[in-house]
Amino acid sequence: MGFKCGIVGLPNVGKSTLFNALTKAGIDAENFPFCTIEPNSGVVPVPDPRQDKLAEIVKPEKVIPTTMEFVDIAGLVAGASKGEGLGNQFLANIRETDAIAHVVRCFDDSNVIHVEGKVDPAADIEVINTELALADLDGVEKALTRYTKLAKGQDKNAQAMKALCEKILPHLNEAQPLRSFELTDDELALLRPLSLLTLKPTMYIANVDEEGFEDNALLDTVRGIAESENAVVVAICNKLEAEIAELDDEEKTEFLADLGMEEPGLNRVIRAGYELLGLHTYFTAGVKEVRAWTIPIGATAPKAAGKIHTDFEKGFIRAEIVSYDDFVNHNGEQGAKEAGKWRLEGKEYIVKDGDVIHFRFNV
Numbered sequence: 378m379g380f381k382c383g384i385v386g387l388p389n390v391g392k393s394t395l396f397n398a399l400t401k402a403g404i405d406a407e408n409f410p411f412c413t414i415e416p417n418s419g420v421v422p423v424p425d426p427r428q429d430k431l432a433e434i435v436k437p438e439k440v441i442p443t444t445m446e447f448v449d450i451a452g453l454v455a456g457a458s459k460g461e462g463l464g465n466q467f468l469a470n471i472r473e474t475d476a477i478a479h480v481v482r483c484f485d486d487s488n489v490i491h492v493e494g495k496v497d498p499a500a501d502i503e504v505i506n507t508e509l510a511l512a513d514l515d516g517v518e519k520a521l522t523r524y525t526k527l528a529k530g531q532d533k534n535a536q537a538m539k540a541l542c543e544k545i546l547p548h549l550n551e552a553q554p555l556r557s558f559e560l561t562d563d564e565l566a567l568l569r570p571l572s573l574l575t576l577k578p579t580m581y582i583a584n585v586d587e588e589g590f591e592d593n594a595l596l597d598t599v600r601g602i603a604e605s606e607n608a609v610v611v612a613i614c615n616k617l618e619a620e621i622a623e624l625d626d627e628e629k630t631e632f633l634a635d636l637g638m639e640e641p642g643l644n645r646v647i648r649a650g651y652e653l654l655g656l657h658t659y660f661t662a663g664v665k666e667v668r669a670w671t672i673p674i675g676a677t678a679p680k681a682a683g684k685i686h687t688d689f690e691k692g693f694i695r696a697e698i699v700s701y702d703d704f705v706n707h708n709g710e711q712g713a714k715e716a717g718k719w720r721l722e723g724k725e726y727i728v729k730d731g732d733v734i735h736f737r738f739n740v
């Protein structure tokens with residue numbers, strides 16, 4: 378089920394620091410039982426202020442946030458696609474993720490070793506992107522050999538695959554990510570089984586020092602590169618976040634206020650990851666629990682219902698919906714009903730972000 382975001386980057390750039398902060402923050406949220414799946418993989422609650430607002434109104438016994446999984450992946454070095462460093466193992470770990478958070482060092486600290494000897498975000502990004510592109514090149518070349526054989530028969534799919542592999546190979550040969558190659562939806566669907574790394578939605582995490590959020594040429598470099606690839610950048614000080622995550626709730630509020638921050642920077646990372654995956658949230662809000670559920674953007678009401686239980690999808694009758702704003706503005710379901718804001722929707726309804734839903738079904 379889980380949506381996984383892999384944390385990648387050069388060695389010693391702050392990946393584990395970020396991961397630790399993320400997973401610690403998970404424990405501190407208390408209302409979610411943080412679970413470690415593997416030593417380097419953790420489920421993190423997705424912070425959503427709307428859910429807190431709903432809970433204030435409904436006063437449920439429990440509040441259950443939705444979650445996503447982060448995976449801390451070993452540092453990648455030049456040559457990984459040829460088996461250097463942890464090489465293929467590393468690449469296999471990335472292949473299993475749904476999106477990539479690429480941590481880039483944007484802090485100067487001579488005490489922290491940089492594997493390439495100097496802090497240079499553009500060069501660092503290139504090392505990683507090149508390795509990922511070369512890994513894809515290898516995958517596409519193998520696929521081409523396979524489909525070339527199959528295409529000799531009448532296999533239409535194999536013929537289409539062969540042509541497509543030939544079309545994208547030159548781009549990969551120049552170590553360019555496929556994100557920057559224009560592909561139709563049909564072509565993307567054809568390529569899906571190859572789980573290509575450079576097609577995964579990617580965000581850059583610029584790891585800055587405490588004063589590094591403004592007037593930071595290193596950060597500007599990352600922003601420039603991201604813009605050219607239509608990628609997202611989140612600037613964050615991983616070291617500071619790790620410290621914040623260690624604090625108890627009260628200390629945390631005070632500490633953040635001192636820094637002039639409303640919430641930990643981590644929340645931006647989690648939310649950016651969530652958006653990157655093309656996900657959004659609907660809520661169920663009863664006295665037992667107020668709960669957030671994750672669905673792909675564009676999911677219909679029965680599909681959304683299926684998240685709760687397959688029976689809800691199979692026996693779907695209708696969805697009773699109040700949109701988030703109406704729910705809050707009218708102080709709950711009853712108020713929204715009286716104001717005529719309570720809707721009945723059928724099988725075709727595309728669930729909107731923030732919908733508060735009650736499903737009717739029979740089994």
Ligand SMILES: Nc1ncnc2c1ncn2[C@@H]1O[C@H](COP(=O)(O)OP(=O)(O)OP(=O)(O)O)[C@@H](O)[C@H]1O
Pocket residue numbers: 386387388389390391392393394395451452453484486489584585586587613614615616617
């Ligand atoms: N923003 C920052 N400012 C200063 N130091 C930092 C910052 N972020 C991380 N560090 C420091 O950088 C060092 C390396 O961090 P970390 O172990 O998280 O790297 P990593 O990317 O996981 O490395 P590896 O690939 O070897 O696992 C640590 O000493 C950490 O405290």
Ligand SMILES: [Mg+2]
Pocket residue numbers: 392393394449450451452
């Ligand atoms: Mg690490």
